[in-house]
Amino acid sequence: MPPTYRILPVIENRSLGPYTYLRIEDPEMLLVARCGHFLMVGFSSSIDPFLPRPLSLFEVEENSFSILVKVRGRGSDLLSKTREGENLKILGPLGTPFNPPESGVLIAGGIGIAPLYYQSGWMKSGKLFYGTKKKEELILTREMEERDFTVKTITQENGGTVCDLVRMNKNDIEGEKIFICGPWDMIRALKEILGEFARNAFVYLERRMGCGLGGCKSCAVKTNSGYKLVCQEGPLFPLSEVRFD
């Protein structure tokens, strides 16, 4: 099903840990959304900020969907302040969706939990390795357990990074499909740490985007077979394909 562009109202804005959870009314998303999809979310009747922001689907329900926003700059700050009843411009769902395995390993750094949480809803069970800077940032661990995921967490305040966590638990990963979402440096480090398991790993990539629709060629990422567009062939890529040079 092709993506659509619509103006949709925010119907809930609340905090989830340090992030903003925005629920948007939409009777149609449930029909089309699949694992791996993201949206371009724009500010209605604004030409400044000019660009919409790419955000992962977080939850999709009967008549609404939600996104989880970490405040990073001006755009995400504005999003976090959206009030109920305000409209957003929604283009999506976008990207190339995929069928996740019934079970597998998810590795999340910080806000990287957002697409992985959505992905977990398409799986039967699995393991989650999850690291954040601070304790308050660890969210959804109970919900993940309820989804039959074994959850291992770590914080930089107390113990180290998710890379340390993975290093300490490499046995748990053997033979499993691995899905990673987090900052670039974490991904790069994980590639090292995973070693031969990296062949089974997939990574959600982030890039600054213009259109989200394969139009502007701005979201290029270097792979073994040249530049690829995150918005079109991604956001999920095999970790072994991604070039870090």
Add this chain to the structure above:
Amino acid sequence: MPPTYRILPVIENRSLGPYTYLRIEDPEMLLVARCGHFLMVGFSSSIDPFLPRPLSLFEVEENSFSILVKVRGRGSDLLSKTREGENLKILGPLGTPFNPPESGVLIAGGIGIAPLYYQSGWMKSGKLFYGTKKKEELILTREMEERDFTVKTITQENGGTVCDLVRMNKNDIEGEKIFICGPWDMIRALKEILGEFARNAFVYLERRMGCGLGGCKSCAVKTNSGYKLVCQEGPLFPLSEVRFD
């Protein structure tokens, strides 16, 4: 007292006829505001729209003041949608205030009622000639009567323009000081109609403004003694001084 620049919260937004009445919390305005003053009202944390909008003081109370906004373009539209609790950037009070006579004639066209209503609060009694396009646009007539003003109204739907009204009631005007606020064409026409009485007339002028503070020289209006700045020497000018060529 010099003007100040402050970020102040909107505490009331309601309709008044076709206009938006915005009340803004401010414990200080009452100490400094005088008849003839206006404000530059800007959008907090916005660089688009970039410029603040000039708006007359409408009411000034103990801990707040209000403005009356007619939606004309993007800026006034945004202002009309400001919600309670939202902040505005307020620079003012600006312009050269004046001491109105105890009694006199006010001539308002449309939203021109805003500064004249404020002025009436500084007077003991007087006469108001007031014209609008439609009946719904006639506001505050009862309040003006309570302030001991004789109110004569006209609408274009029904009777004609305020110029017609003045023409029909020229006797009432003789010997009185006259204060006019309304569109440029109305002012020009009134100058003709008032004839020799124009010598006693003053007019609130409008110009696109950059700074409101005599800095940018953008609000020039042609007078018999060259260009004058509306934000600095106005907004009130002797009608006989204003050039219409």
Add this chain to the structure above:
Amino acid sequence: MIDLSVNLSGIKLKNPVILASGVWDLPYREIIDFDRLGGVIYKGVSLKPKEGNPPPRLTETPCGVINSIGLENEGVMNFIEEILPTLKESNTAIFSNIFGESIEEFSKLSSLIRDVSGIEVNVSCPNVDKGGLLFGKDPNIVYSITKSVCNETDLPVIVKLTPSSANIVEVAQAASDAGASAISAVNTFQGLVIDIETGKPLLKRGVGGVSGPAIKPLALYNVYQIAKSVDIPVIGSGGITTYQDALEYFFAGSSAIQIGSAIFNNPLAPIQIIDNLKKWMERKGYKNLKELKGKYE
């Protein structure tokens, strides 16, 4: 009935709203009804595929965007064999935008392309090391390129100009003298964004091209000057997001307009501009764009 059709030196469009080069690709057909558009200009193609510039390639600026895509494309043969047939499914005028690093490459490209409504010659890209606006700044080079393209093809030739030239009117005149059917004005403005975390330019090449509403008054001034001075029609481009912007361009002398970055902000902008233009003309009692402008047909 409002008639929005335009005739640009023989190029007939059902309306003056054209999707600009480089901001869209085939997937946009799922969002924008191409059948409603006056035309679409495909992204710049070169003889051989080009991989484009290293990321980041684009970021936001106040009321606009800056890009350094570097003309990533899969080459002219891919355009001819894969893209064009698909685009042909839509009932709209299709234009090809070509980019060469030498006059020879421009000739070769134009000899290969057929079966489109016109060729837009891109001598105005700020994001490449060879050709691009280095060509477009020089009236003599623009003359030569235009001439050689016109020699190779019977298709209408549109020359797309850069605002970076010292005297854009002279360049437009050169293109016109060399046989161009129309001028596109303008491509992006050269700009710079610094990443304050690193103290270095955010885009790897330093300079990028700025587009979007921010540049509208600047681009419009270029269009106005060109339209006053040359006889061939001008297709206005730069920061158009609403029908009011479109009207400014018509009054300034453009015969048609291109919508570029606006589709990032609002993919339906082109369609809304067409609809709102119609409504405005109805309200004002205009029947066609000729009445509105008078200046060009």
Add this chain to the structure above:
Amino acid sequence: MIDLSVNLSGIKLKNPVILASGVWDLPYREIIDFDRLGGVIYKGVSLKPKEGNPPPRLTETPCGVINSIGLENEGVMNFIEEILPTLKESNTAIFSNIFGESIEEFSKLSSLIRDVSGIEVNVSCPNVDKGGLLFGKDPNIVYSITKSVCNETDLPVIVKLTPSSANIVEVAQAASDAGASAISAVNTFQGLVIDIETGKPLLKRGVGGVSGPAIKPLALYNVYQIAKSVDIPVIGSGGITTYQDALEYFFAGSSAIQIGSAIFNNPLAPIQIIDNLKKWMERKGYKNLKELKGKYE
């Protein structure tokens, strides 16, 4: 302790934030604490008073403004007798901005002005029929004007450039060769706004000068190019509204910055930029601007 002071070829400023010419006048002292500013540049003065252009003189553009003030001013004698003594009450560097319609007028103006920290030579105004950017586009004329101004005065001479020149680096070089102490870059960009109700340009002269955030990436690119190529310091100007913008200008090579239109949007912008710059440097462990930039002193 953060030291924000800068030394522009001998002009000492307590910090790099200067109020730009033409956007402020004396009443602003009631809102902005001038004692906190690095400097202030008074609006352009000419030999005789000028009444300026007919209204409207200014309107909004996306993320910016366009103006056609036309250098309304009360003449240099008024500046010397009325304005300067009042400005002197503030503890900040005062600069005079001068505008002439001929080389002789520029010389005359500079021979009259004393007792300021420097003279900014405006050869870049888009809103006058004589002089202005017509002078500023031509490196030879800029050389001659700068030279004759430097001959008339011992004060530091700053030449303010227009982005409309074909090659701004060449013009900057000419000013430097002729003895300028610093370059201000850039003045407003030529732009056009059409009033769609009338179909005519909103500003009576058609063209106006665009300023504000919209032009920031464009102006910054000019500054970057100049700073790379000339030895005298560059004072950056164009769309600065925040300390982040200021940092972009420093990293691009400016030694000081001017705040213009920003004060319409937020009169406290200059003060906030100073405060936030300090905080940022503290956070990052910088002690002074030299460490930050290295390039100029």
